[in-house]
Amino acid sequence: MTIAVLGGGISGLSAGYYLLRRFGKPLTIYEASPRVGGWIRSERHKNQGFLFECGPRTIRPKGLPGANTLELVEELKLPIKAIPSSHVAARNRMLYAKGQICMLPNGPKGLVSVVPPFSKPLYRALIHDLTTNGTVAKNQDESIYSFAERRFGKEIADYAISPMICGICAGDAREISVRFLMETLFEQEQKYGGVLKGMLYARFKDKADKAGAQGLFADGQDEPSLYRQARQEKWAMYGLGDGLEQLPRTLRKYLGERDVNVQLNSKCHNLSFNSDGCAVLSIRDTKVPVSHVVSSLPAYQLAQLTRTQHPSLAAQLLSIPYVDVVVVNMQYDSDQLLQHDGFGLLVPPVENLPVLGIIFDSCCFDMAGNTVITVMMGGRWFDKWFSQQPAVSQKELRDIAQQQVRKILRIKEEPKFSRVHMLHKCIPQYTVGHKRRVEGIRDYIRSYKLPLSLCGAAYDGVGINDVILSARRQVDAVQFTT
Numbered sequence: 001m002t003i004a005v006l007g008g009g010i011s012g013l014s015a016g017y018y019l020l021r022r023f024g025k026p027l028t029i030y031e032a033s034p035r036v037g038g039w040i041r042s043e044r045h046k047n048q049g050f051l052f053e054c055g056p057r058t059i060r061p062k063g064l065p066g067a068n069t070l071e072l073v074e075e076l077k078l079p080i081k082a083i084p085s086s087h088v089a090a091r092n093r094m095l096y097a098k099g100q101i102c103m104l105p106n107g108p109k110g111l112v113s114v115v116p117p118f119s120k121p122l123y124r125a126l127i128h129d130l131t132t133n134g135t136v137a138k139n140q141d142e143s144i145y146s147f148a149e150r151r152f153g154k155e156i157a158d159y160a161i162s163p164m165i166c167g168i169c170a171g172d173a174r175e176i177s178v179r180f181l182m183e184t185l186f187e188q189e190q191k192y193g194g195v196l197k198g199m200l201y202a203r204f205k206d207k208a209d210k211a212g213a214q215g216l217f218a219d220g221q222d223e224p225s226l227y228r229q230a231r232q233e234k235w236a237m238y239g240l241g242d243g244l245e246q247l248p249r250t251l252r253k254y255l256g257e258r259d260v261n262v263q264l265n266s267k268c269h270n271l272s273f274n275s276d277g278c279a280v281l282s283i284r285d286t287k288v289p290v291s292h293v294v295s296s297l298p299a300y301q302l303a304q305l306t307r308t309q310h311p312s313l314a315a316q317l318l319s320i321p322y323v324d325v326v327v328v329n330m331q332y333d334s335d336q337l338l339q340h341d342g343f344g345l346l347v348p349p350v351e352n353l354p355v356l357g358i359i360f361d362s363c364c365f366d367m368a369g370n371t372v373i374t375v376m377m378g379g380r381w382f383d384k385w386f387s388q389q390p391a392v393s394q395k396e397l398r399d400i401a402q403q404q405v406r407k408i409l410r411i412k413e414e415p416k417f418s419r420v421h422m423l424h425k426c427i428p429q430y431t432v433g434h435k436r437r438v439e440g441i442r443d444y445i446r447s448y449k450l451p452l453s454l455c456g457a458a459y460d461g462v463g464i465n466d467v468i469l470s471a472r473r474q475v476d477a478v479q480f481t482t
């Protein structure tokens with residue numbers, strides 16, 4: 001009997017890759033849409049030499065999750081476009097706050113001088129941390145905003161942490177769990193009573209991290225040479241030659257060449273479990289019995305499939321919220337339009353604008369003399385800005401993005417070419433209590449002995465590295481012999 005993977009995004013394809021490596025065939029990946037890649041979508045405009053990334057665009061090479069992805073990238077022989085830490089896109093990160101573009105401090109000078117939008121030198125925030133007592137109760141959770149405000153003050157929470165959360169998950173730092181990004185610091189604060197002390201500990205942990213990465217590759221394999229190269233050349237992040245969509249596309253080809261069946265246009269409508277320990281998928285009008293299911297679907301999609309037989313599991317899955325993001329890619333013929341060089345800018349939610357951030361794609365990668373930018377809008381505030389009746393049109397979304405570009409970047413001219421993508425429920429939100437929620441879901445599956453493993457952005461991290469590593473770990477934990 002076959003193993004089934006639900007979803008042909010990067011998580012599902014990675015699960016397929018690790019299942020193939022561990023168990024061999026037979027293995028089928030069911031994907032609802034006519035393409036693989038999920039939110040990873042790249043549009044190369046070959047004649048003009050530029051690229052639009054409509055979802056993710058860069059991957060970090062750091063730590064164990066970074067090393068794991070680089071191992072896969074190496075196996076697939078993908079063409080890397082590395083951005084070293086000395087590159088302007090790695091050094092310069094900006095905010096749009098209080099009516100101006102503010103360059104975030106990237107060296108020790110920023111610690112002692114006043115750098116807008118902050119009204120005090122940043123060392124004052126560190127003193128606040130050193131002199132503030134009090135933590136939340138052990139094993140509790142709190143929002144990352146509340147944690148940052150407690151340790152460093154409101155200004156840091158508003159202008160450093162909140163925009164960072166917008167940039168990573170389009171979410172509201174007042175709702176997102178501190179464990180989403182700062183679990184170690186949070187726990188060290190509980191242990192040592194401060195973040196600075198925790199950070200000192202993290203420096204030691206960095207060394208442990210390297211050992212950890214080696215640990216992952218300990219089964220007779222060397223650390224991936226790309227990972228070593230990334231460390232030696234100090235890569236801050238990387239993209240791929242023809243855009244990140246090359247990763248899922250090449251992975252699909254790799255799997256297909258090894259007889260893994262990747263079925264497109266094959267939405268799973270129902271998932272049930274028999275008393276003999278098998279699972280049954282409903283694909284189109286067919287019932288497909290399988291020995292094990294790895295679901296990489298968004299949690300709310302899996303809830304739909306399981307709600308008839310396991311309503312309580314479905315309810316827990318539904319308690320993971322998602323947000324909508326509008327992505328507007330714009331291309332201009334001239335390369336002289338951006339007044340600042342860098343990765344791009346984020347807009348703190350206190351600014352009360354529909355924009356989450358603007359990425360300067362043509363500063364990150366060569367775009368053949370074009371200026372290319374991407375405006376991200378909505379996220380946790382999508383309903384506030386865009387949910388009107390009748391539904392806001394693509395043209396209106398494009399106009400709003402352009403207005404914001406005019407206001408923030410002072411680019412008066414119209415883009416020569418632009419694309420609007422409305423990404424519905426694209427990023428799960430790790431709100432306060434997320435970790436317990438996921439433990440509860442996995443406990444349920446264990447206690448009912450369901451032949452089901454969960455990977456994908458809903459559970460163990462929202463970045464590409466996280467979801468690939470999650471797929472690997474879940475496959476490693478599958479217990480049965482085929």
Ligand SMILES: Cc1cc2nc3c(=O)[nH]c(=O)nc-3n(C[C@H](O)[C@H](O)[C@H](O)COP(=O)(O)OP(=O)(O)OC[C@H]3O[C@@H](n4cnc5c(N)ncnc54)[C@H](O)[C@@H]3O)c2cc1C
Binds near residue numbers: 011455
């Ligand atoms: C705008 C945006 C920007 C991002 N930027 C970055 C970045 O720069 N760097 C980074 O590391 N990460 C980034 N991310 C996160 C990253 O893109 C995601 O974590 C990752 O793509 C999630 O992959 P996935 O396979 O888990 O999910 P998905 O991509 O959602 O794939 C799930 C797949 O399941 C399919 N499916 C759904 N229901 C069914 C069903 N019933 N039956 C069969 N198939 C089904 C869907 O069609 C889809 O193909 C970004 C995300 C977004 C939205």
